[in-house]
Amino acid sequence: xxxxTQSPKYLFRKEGQNVTLSCEQNLNxxxxxWYRQDPGQGLRLIYYSQIVNDFQKGDIAEGYSVSREKKxxxxxxxxxxxxxxxxxxxxxxSMQTGNTGELFFGEGSRLTVL
Amino acid sequence: xxxxxxxxxxxxxxxxxxATMNCSYKTSIxxxxxxxxxxxxxxxHLILIxxxxxxxxxxxxxxxxxxxxxxxSLLITASRAADTASYFCATDPNTGTASKLTFGTGTRxxxxx
Numbered sequence: 001x002x003x004x005t006q007s008p009k010y011l012f013r014k015e016g017q018n019v020t021l022s023c024e025q026n027l028n029x030x031x032x033x034w035y036r037q038d039p040g041q042g043l044r045l046i047y048y049s050q051i052v053n054d055f056q057k058g059d060i061a062e063g064y065s066v067s068r069e070k071k072x073x074x075x076x077x078x079x080x081x082x083x084x085x086x087x088x089x090x091x092x093x094s095m096q097t098g099n100t101g102e103l104f105f106g107e108g109s110r111l112t113v114l
Numbered sequence: 115x116x117x118x119x120x121x122x123x124x125x126x127x128x129x130x131x132x133a134t135m136n137c138s139y140k141t142s143i144x145x146x147x148x149x150x151x152x153x154x155x156x157x158x159h160l161i162l163i164x165x166x167x168x169x170x171x172x173x174x175x176x177x178x179x180x181x182x183x184x185x186x187s188l189l190i191t192a193s194r195a196a197d198t199a200s201y202f203c204a205t206d207p208n209t210g211t212a213s214k215l216t217f218g219t220g221t222r223x224x225x226x227x
Contacts, residue, residue, distance in 0.1 A: 101162065103149075108154070
């Protein structure tokens, strides 16, 4: 079945460590996105990519990095520079890259810094 | 930056009642979308309404859009316990450039038996 797969679902990290969250889609979508969600909050955009080998910063990119080497993959690295990384991270994709259409979301990855 | 703001923040109703959630936004938009999120899960797209549309229906969902007031409402009729979730509006701003959705803070809906 087509969809978006995020892994791992739960991740624990010690302070000072980098961690990478995986996001894979088999929907053949051009655009992919990473959002961060804090308790009781809406989603804030970290990075987005509209085409392979290209990506743009969202509203809260500091302390994060991404790559888009393949159309189906858009991994997110949470670096040690991110001061408050404990959050729920959501990956999404969409078919349209101009006027944004429907977003398809993965099930999320919950990162906890110990 | 947060574009949409939902109201109320939380809503508790009994099964069979209707639930109405509102969303206000600040800038002009191409479209507005509503999503549902069950606790600890990803978001699921419910409905998209374009800026030139005023009302749209999908099953038990009815969405209205008033661009003059920069507001939208989501009505869920004959609610069920399975409708318990958080509901978010998301706006696609009309910036003239490649756009991206911005989400509100959500309405938490609790439907009790």
